[in-house]
Amino acid sequence: MAALSRLPFHTSSHPKPSSLLRLPASLPVRHLSFRCPTRLPSLSVSVSCSSLIEPDGGKLVDLVVEEPLRNSRKLECLGLPRVKLSRIDLQWVDVISEGWASPLTGFMRQSEFLQTLHFGALRLQDGSVVNMSVPIVLAIDDEAKGRIGDATRVGLFDPDDNPIAILNDIEIYKHPKEERIARTWGTTAPGLPYVEEAIRDSGNWLLGGDLEVLEPIKYNDGLDQYRLSPSSLREEFSRRNADAVFAFQLRNPVHNGHALLMTDTRRRLLEMGYKNPVLLLHPLGGFTKADDVPLSWRMRQHEKVLEDGVLDPETTVVSIFPSPMLYAGPTEVQWHAKARLNAGANFYIVGRDPAGMSHPVEKRDLYDADHGKKVLSMAPGLERLNILPFKVAAYDKTQGKMAFFDPSRPQDFLFISGTKMRALAKSKESPPDGFMCPGGWEVLVEYYDSLTPVDNGKVPEVVGA
Amino acid sequence: MAALSRLPFHTSSHPKPSSLLRLPASLPVRHLSFRCPTRLPSLSVSVSCSSLIEPDGGKLVDLVVEEPLRNSRKLECLGLPRVKLSRIDLQWVDVISEGWASPLTGFMRQSEFLQTLHFGALRLQDGSVVNMSVPIVLAIDDEAKGRIGDATRVGLFDPDDNPIAILNDIEIYKHPKEERIARTWGTTAPGLPYVEEAIRDSGNWLLGGDLEVLEPIKYNDGLDQYRLSPSSLREEFSRRNADAVFAFQLRNPVHNGHALLMTDTRRRLLEMGYKNPVLLLHPLGGFTKADDVPLSWRMRQHEKVLEDGVLDPETTVVSIFPSPMLYAGPTEVQWHAKARLNAGANFYIVGRDPAGMSHPVEKRDLYDADHGKKVLSMAPGLERLNILPFKVAAYDKTQGKMAFFDPSRPQDFLFISGTKMRALAKSKESPPDGFMCPGGWEVLVEYYDSLTPVDNGKVPEVVGA
Numbered sequence: 001m002a003a004l005s006r007l008p009f010h011t012s013s014h015p016k017p018s019s020l021l022r023l024p025a026s027l028p029v030r031h032l033s034f035r036c037p038t039r040l041p042s043l044s045v046s047v048s049c050s051s052l053i054e055p056d057g058g059k060l061v062d063l064v065v066e067e068p069l070r071n072s073r074k075l076e077c078l079g080l081p082r083v084k085l086s087r088i089d090l091q092w093v094d095v096i097s098e099g100w101a102s103p104l105t106g107f108m109r110q111s112e113f114l115q116t117l118h119f120g121a122l123r124l125q126d127g128s129v130v131n132m133s134v135p136i137v138l139a140i141d142d143e144a145k146g147r148i149g150d151a152t153r154v155g156l157f158d159p160d161d162n163p164i165a166i167l168n169d170i171e172i173y174k175h176p177k178e179e180r181i182a183r184t185w186g187t188t189a190p191g192l193p194y195v196e197e198a199i200r201d202s203g204n205w206l207l208g209g210d211l212e213v214l215e216p217i218k219y220n221d222g223l224d225q226y227r228l229s230p231s232s233l234r235e236e237f238s239r240r241n242a243d244a245v246f247a248f249q250l251r252n253p254v255h256n257g258h259a260l261l262m263t264d265t266r267r268r269l270l271e272m273g274y275k276n277p278v279l280l281l282h283p284l285g286g287f288t289k290a291d292d293v294p295l296s297w298r299m300r301q302h303e304k305v306l307e308d309g310v311l312d313p314e315t316t317v318v319s320i321f322p323s324p325m326l327y328a329g330p331t332e333v334q335w336h337a338k339a340r341l342n343a344g345a346n347f348y349i350v351g352r353d354p355a356g357m358s359h360p361v362e363k364r365d366l367y368d369a370d371h372g373k374k375v376l377s378m379a380p381g382l383e384r385l386n387i388l389p390f391k392v393a394a395y396d397k398t399q400g401k402m403a404f405f406d407p408s409r410p411q412d413f414l415f416i417s418g419t420k421m422r423a424l425a426k427s428k429e430s431p432p433d434g435f436m437c438p439g440g441w442e443v444l445v446e447y448y449d450s451l452t453p454v455d456n457g458k459v460p461e462v463v464g465a
Numbered sequence: 466m467a468a469l470s471r472l473p474f475h476t477s478s479h480p481k482p483s484s485l486l487r488l489p490a491s492l493p494v495r496h497l498s499f500r501c502p503t504r505l506p507s508l509s510v511s512v513s514c515s516s517l518i519e520p521d522g523g524k525l526v527d528l529v530v531e532e533p534l535r536n537s538r539k540l541e542c543l544g545l546p547r548v549k550l551s552r553i554d555l556q557w558v559d560v561i562s563e564g565w566a567s568p569l570t571g572f573m574r575q576s577e578f579l580q581t582l583h584f585g586a587l588r589l590q591d592g593s594v595v596n597m598s599v600p601i602v603l604a605i606d607d608e609a610k611g612r613i614g615d616a617t618r619v620g621l622f623d624p625d626d627n628p629i630a631i632l633n634d635i636e637i638y639k640h641p642k643e644e645r646i647a648r649t650w651g652t653t654a655p656g657l658p659y660v661e662e663a664i665r666d667s668g669n670w671l672l673g674g675d676l677e678v679l680e681p682i683k684y685n686d687g688l689d690q691y692r693l694s695p696s697s698l699r700e701e702f703s704r705r706n707a708d709a710v711f712a713f714q715l716r717n718p719v720h721n722g723h724a725l726l727m728t729d730t731r732r733r734l735l736e737m738g739y740k741n742p743v744l745l746l747h748p749l750g751g752f753t754k755a756d757d758v759p760l761s762w763r764m765r766q767h768e769k770v771l772e773d774g775v776l777d778p779e780t781t782v783v784s785i786f787p788s789p790m791l792y793a794g795p796t797e798v799q800w801h802a803k804a805r806l807n808a809g810a811n812f813y814i815v816g817r818d819p820a821g822m823s824h825p826v827e828k829r830d831l832y833d834a835d836h837g838k839k840v841l842s843m844a845p846g847l848e849r850l851n852i853l854p855f856k857v858a859a860y861d862k863t864q865g866k867m868a869f870f871d872p873s874r875p876q877d878f879l880f881i882s883g884t885k886m887r888a889l890a891k892s893k894e895s896p897p898d899g900f901m902c903p904g905g906w907e908v909l910v911e912y913y914d915s916l917t918p919v920d921n922g923k924v925p926e927v928v929g930a
Contacts, residue, residue: 111843117651118598118795118840120584129845133583174833179651186582186644188653330583368639375583378576380594380845 057103109208131381141203191360257393286324304439522568574673596846606668656825722858751789769904
C-alpha cells in the first residue's frame with residue numbers, strides 16, 4: 001500500500017528509453033566514462049581493452065554484408081530459391097549474424113546439430129571446444145525442399161517477403177523433432193511454449209548453411225536503439241574501462257531483490273580487487289510465452305528502476321538480448337551464459353531454476369531448481385566464465401525491504417515469487433513496501449490494466465516465474 | 466537348403482565353450498601365441514605391452530576387495546543399512562567393478578549423472594575429459610532412503626540377499642525419471658525395453674557412491690569363463706603381442722556378412738602396417754529385450770562360427786561384455802566403444818544404426834541409421850579411438866555368398882535383416898546358402914524350436930534387429 005501511494009511522484013515523466021543506456025560513440029550519451037587504460041593513453045575509444053574475455057573461437061562472428069556489397073548481394077538473393085522465415089527464425093538470424101553464437105556462422109548443419117544435442121558443445125578444427133547447448137536450426141517443409149532442389153544457396157525472406165539473407169553452401173537433413181525436443185527439454189510433454197510455437201508444426205527438414213545477412217536486422221518497435229551487438233557491447237565496456245563485466249539475464253521485471261543481488265555482486269567484485277566492474281543488465285528480447293510481460297513493458301519497467309536509482313546507471317549497461325526464449329532450463333542457461341561471454345562478460349549471475357518453468361502437464365517444476373547452476377558450472381567450453389550463483393533474496397519483514405535470506409530467522413522473511421508478483425500487479429494490489437521501486441511497480445500495474453480480458457472475462461492465466 | 470543339408474556334420478560334438486577363447490595364463494589354452502615384443506625379450510607374459518591404448522583416466526579401475534580383506538569387509542557389509550539390487554543393478558556392479566566404465570568408481574553421484582545427461586562426458590580433476598554417455602545409477606525407493614537415514618555407507622545385496630558390495634561416501638539425490646529417459650533415449654514413448662525393465666517402476670531417488678565389491682561377480686550360468694575383465698583382456702592381447710585390437714560389439718548371431726567385415730578389417734589393418742591385429746568379438750551379456758536371442762544360445766552360435774573356420778581363432782578373442790543393453794542408439798554406441806577402449810581396443814567397428822531399434826510406438830526406426838557413427842566419431846573423450854564404419858555386406862546372388870554391396874549392380878544383392886534372419890530360423894526355413902555357417906544356423910533353429918509357444922500358440926513377436 002505504502003509503495004503504491006508513492007506512485008504519482010514517479011509517473012509524471014516517461015523518459016525516452018535512450019536515456020537508459022550507453023550507446024555507441026556516435027550517439028549522445030550522458031553517463032559514459034571515457035577513461036582509457038592508463039598504460040595506453042593514446043588509444044582511441046573504439047579499441048577494445050585487452051582485459052575483456054575473448055569470444056568463443058577467438059573472433060566475434062559478424063555476418064552482415066559490408067555496405068558497398070549490399071545492393072549486389074540483395075540482387076543475388078532475389079534470384080535464389082526462396083525460403084520464408086518465421087518471426088522466430090528471423091530472431092535467430094539476428095542472433096547468429098551478430099556473433100552471439102560465435103563461432104557459429106549460420107544455421108547448424110547436421111554435424112553441429114548432433115553435437116549440440118548430444119554434447120552441448122562443438123569441437124573446432126583446432127580441437128578446442130566451445131559451448132553450444134541449444135540447436136539453432138532452420139526447419140523447412142517438403143515443398144521448400146523440393147523448390148530448393150540441387151541449389152547450393154538459398155535466399156531467406158522475412159514474413160513480409162523482404163529479402164533478409166543468403167544461406168550459402170547449404171545442407172538439408174532430416175528434422176528429428178521428437179529427438180530434438182526430448183534431448184533439448186528433457187521431456188516431450190505437450191505444452192512447451194517454444195515447441196508449440198516453433199517446432200511442433202514446423203517442416204520435416206533442417207536447412208543448414210553459412211549466413212550472409214543483407215543488412216543489420218531491425219525490429220522497428222521503438223527499441224532497436226537498445227539492441228547492441230556483442231561487438232558494440234564490447235566497445236562500450238572498453239570505453240568504460242571495465243575490468244570485469246557481470247551479466248544478468250532476465251525476462252521478468254526487476255525487483256529490489258534482483259537489484260540487491262546486482263549491487264552486492266559489484267561489491268564482491270570490488271572486494272576481489274577489480275577496479276571497475278560493469279553490470280550488463282540484459283533482458284531477453286525474442287520470443288517469450290504468452291503470460292510473460294512483453295518486452296516493451298519490461299523495458300519501461302527497467303528504465304524506472306534505473307531512474308529511481310535502484311541501480312547505478314554509471315556502472316550499468318542495459319541492452320536487449322535478441323534471442324528467443326526456449327524455457328529449456330539447464331540446457332538453455334548455458335546458451336544464455338555463452339552468448340554473454342561472447343559479448344564480453346566474464347562473470348555470469350545464475351539464479352534458482354534459470355530458464356525454468358512449470359512442467360506443462362504435471363504439477364511440479366519442469367527442472368530441479370539446482371540443476372541449472374550445477375550444469376552451468378560443469379559445462380564444456382565455459383570453463384573461462386566465472387559463474388556467480390544467486391544468493392536467495394527475500395522480503396525481510398523486520399527491515400521492510402528485500403534482503404538476503406537469513407536461515408537463522410526464516411520466520412522474518414517473505415518469499416514473493418514471480419507468479420505472486422504478477423498476480424498482485426494483475427489485481428492492482430501492492431506488494432510489501434520496498435519490494436520494488438514504485439515507478440517500476442506502476443508500469444506493471446499499467447501493463448496488466450492494459451490487457452483486454454479474453455473470452456471468459458479473465459486475463460490470461462499467470463504461471464510459474 | 467544346401468546350407469542346412471550340411472548340418473548333421475556339425476552337430477555331433479558341442480565343444481565346451483572354453484575351447485573358444487583365450488583365457489588367463491592359469492588355464493590351458495590351445496591357440497595362444499606367446500610371442501613377446503622383440504625389444505623386451507625378458508618380459509614375463511603378464512606384463513602389458515605398452516602398445517595397448519591407455520584406459521580412460523590413465524588407470525583401469527578395479528573395485529574388487531583384495532582377498533585378505535574380503536571376510537572383514539563382508540562382516541562390515543552385513544552390519545550396514547541394506548539396499549537390494551535388481552538383476553540389472555548387479556550387472557552394473559559387475560561393469561563398474563571391473564573397470565569397463567573407468568575412471569568411474571561407483572554408481573554416479575549427481576554431478577556425474579548431470580554431466581552424463583548433458584554432455585555425454587565427465588571432466589576429471591586434471592581438466593581432461595572422458596566419454597560417459599549412459600547414466601550408471603542406482604535407484605532406490607522412499608523406504609530404502611528412510612532406512613539409510615544419515616548413514617554414509619550402505620551394503621548392497623543381490624536378489625537372494627547375498628552381500629555383494631559396500632557403497633561408500635554415499636549421496637542420495639532425486640531421480641528425474643522423465644528427464645533421464647528423454648535425454649538418454651531422445652524419446653519418452655512407452656515401450657523402451659530398458660526403461661520398462663529398469664526405470665519406469667524404479668525408486669524416486671538415486672544413490673551414488675564408491676563401490677567396494679566383496680568378490681568378483683559370478684553368474685554361475687556356465688559362461689563365467691567367458692567373462693574376461695578389461696584387465697584380463699589386456700593381458701591376453703599383450704600375450705598375443707597384438708599391435709592393434711579391433712572390437713566388434715554384438716548382441717545377435719554372427720552371419721557371414723559380419724565375418725566378412727571382421728576379416729576384411731583385419732586385412733585393412735595389416736595393409737596399414739600393423740603386424741598382428743587381434744579381433745575382440747564381444748557379445749553383450751547383460752539385459753536384452755525379450756525377442757533377442759539369449760546369451761547362452763548366442764555363445765553356442767559364436768562357438769560354431771569359430772569351429773567352422775569362418776573366423777580365425779588364432780587372431781580372435783571371444784569374450785562376454787557384462788553390460789545391460791539400453792537400445793539407446795547414438796547415446797549407447799559411445800558407451801559400447803568407450804568400454805572396449807578400456808579393455809584395450811584401439812579400433813572400433815561401428816555399423817548401421819548401432820544399438821538402435823524400432824520406435825516403440827511409431828512405424829519407423831527410433832534413430833536415424835547414420836547418427837550412431839556420426840555421433841561416435843565426434844564424441845568427446847573418444848578422440849583416441851579409431852572408428853571403423855561398417856561396410857554394407859549383403860548376400861551376392863551371383864557368388865552365392867555374403868559380399869560387400871556393390872552399388873553398380875544392386876539387383877544382384879539380397880539384404881537379410883536381423884528380423885528376417887530370425888523369422889527364417891523361427892519357421893525352420895533356410896537362409897540362402899552361404900549366409901551363415903551351417904553349424905551356427907542350426908543353433909538358431911534349435912533355439913527357436915526350444916521356445917514354448919505362449920498363450921496364443923505363437924512364439925514372441927520378432928522385432929527390429
